[in-house]
Amino acid sequence: MTRIAHTIERSVLVLRFEGEDGLPRLTRGCMAEIARQIEWLEGASACTGCVIAGGEKAFAVGADIAEINRLTGVEAHEFSRAGQKVMAVIEDSQKPIVAAIAGYCMGGGLDLALACHARVAAADALFAHPGGAIGILTGWGGTQSLARLVGRPRAVEMLITGRRVDAEEARDWGLVERIVEQAELLGAAYRSLRRIGRGIVGRPGLAI
Numbered sequence: 001m002t003r004i005a006h007t008i009e010r011s012v013l014v015l016r017f018e019g020e021d022g023l024p025r026l027t028r029g030c031m032a033e034i035a036r037q038i039e040w041l042e043g044a045s046a047c048t049g050c051v052i053a054g055g056e057k058a059f060a061v062g063a064d065i066a067e068i069n070r071l072t073g074v075e076a077h078e079f080s081r082a083g084q085k086v087m088a089v090i091e092d093s094q095k096p097i098v099a100a101i102a103g104y105c106m107g108g109g110l111d112l113a114l115a116c117h118a119r120v121a122a123a124d125a126l127f128a129h130p131g132g133a134i135g136i137l138t139g140w141g142g143t144q145s146l147a148r149l150v151g152r153p154r155a156v157e158m159l160i161t162g163r164r165v166d167a168e169e170a171r172d173w174g175l176v177e178r179i180v181e182q183a184e185l186l187g188a189a190y191r192s193l194r195r196i197g198r199g200i201v202g203r204p205g206l207a208i
Contacts, residue, residue, distance in 0.1 A: 002018065003018050004017060013049070015034065015050065025065075026083075031082060035089050042095065048096075050096075052099050054101070059102060086112075098193055104126050111140040111141060115145065121170060122167065126165070126166055129159050132162050
């Protein structure tokens with residue numbers, strides 16, 4: 001079971017996914033908690049932004065397939081819509097949100113990272129949408145956000161073939177802003193928040 005630890009560090013809300021096997025999965029409860037935390041951030045004057053991170057082994061490996069397999073068709077549709085709403089809450093936040101990515105960033109985990117305003121990665125980060133290999137395409141908006149960020153041909157290749165993209169290639173494509181050692185990942189994410197606040201990267205109008 002994945003849980004979300006939340007702390008305030010340097011006036012920044014830090015959300016960290018913790019999975020029992022080191023591979024956080026984005027369950028329905030997990031996604032609802034992310035939305036609650038980001039909505040809280042909007043009204044928290046003492047917090048200037050948010051960093052979303054995973055563990056050393058993975059940022060997040062997507063939805064919990066075992067949970068999905070138990071859903072009815074109606075429930076699966078509702079889960080897809082709920083995930084889209086979470087991504088919209090992140091994208092529309094008036095405070096900058098940065099993904100700090102180490103290890104696997106897969107499926108819905110990649111969708112979540114794409115919804116953030118910037119991404120920094122450890123050298124071992126690995127990005128993919130593996131669902132195509134088992135006949136599943138993400139329902140959380142990643143088909144659109146990935147194409148906007150890296151271009152349609154690259155997005156189509158990743159989505160259809162499940163191709164894995166390492167940190168260096170992700171940086172070359174513009175998928176991540178920078179690569180750092182894993183021990184420096186949070187520090188790099190804090191610096192990205194400050195740059196977004198100065199209007200150097202990210203969307204105009206973000207406040208910090």
